[in-house]
Amino acid sequence: MIAAILFISMSTMAFAQxxxxxxxxxxxxxxxxxxxNALEKKLSLTADQKSKIYVISLDGIKQMQKxxxxxxxxxxxxxxxxxxxxxxxxIALLNDTQRKAYQEWKTEKxxxxxxxxxxxxxxxxxxx
Numbered sequence: 001m002i003a004a005i006l007f008i009s010m011s012t013m014a015f016a017q018x019x020x021x022x023x024x025x026x027x028x029x030x031x032x033x034x035x036x037n038a039l040e041k042k043l044s045l046t047a048d049q050k051s052k053i054y055v056i057s058l059d060g061i062k063q064m065q066k067x068x069x070x071x072x073x074x075x076x077x078x079x080x081x082x083x084x085x086x087x088x089x090x091i092a093l094l095n096d097t098q099r100k101a102y103q104e105w106k107t108e109k110x111x112x113x114x115x116x117x118x119x120x121x122x123x124x125x126x127x128x
Contacts, residue, residue: 028065032058039090042105043098052093060086 026034036054039045045053064082068074087106091099 028061056089
């Protein structure tokens with residue numbers, strides 16, 4: 001009976017770990033599509049804007065992956081420069097109302113990332 005319970009719990013943990021791995025290893029195309037979909041909902045993008053933002057996002061994601069060396073921490077300076085480049089390209093496609101909403105969305109995302117980091121013990125903060 002105990003062996004059966006252990007086997008079931010181990011199987012459940014293995015499946016949960018596989019699900020976590022799938023989420024962590026999305027393709028650049030999946031990442032770009034996720035970002036584009038989020039911006040489409042938030043900014044009411046036109047079809048033309050959506051397709052251009054997808055291309056900009058995909059190029060930026062691929063460039064960041066290209067600059068990353070496996071087993072090493074990413075160069076934050078290079079990452080920041082790539083994000084700023086992508087950001088300015090996206091902003092250039094938006095109208096004034098969308099730009100404002102985009103800036104608000106970015107602020108929300110940054111706040112969310114900081115809170116997530118604190119919950120997971122990063123930045124020297126206490127774990128929640």
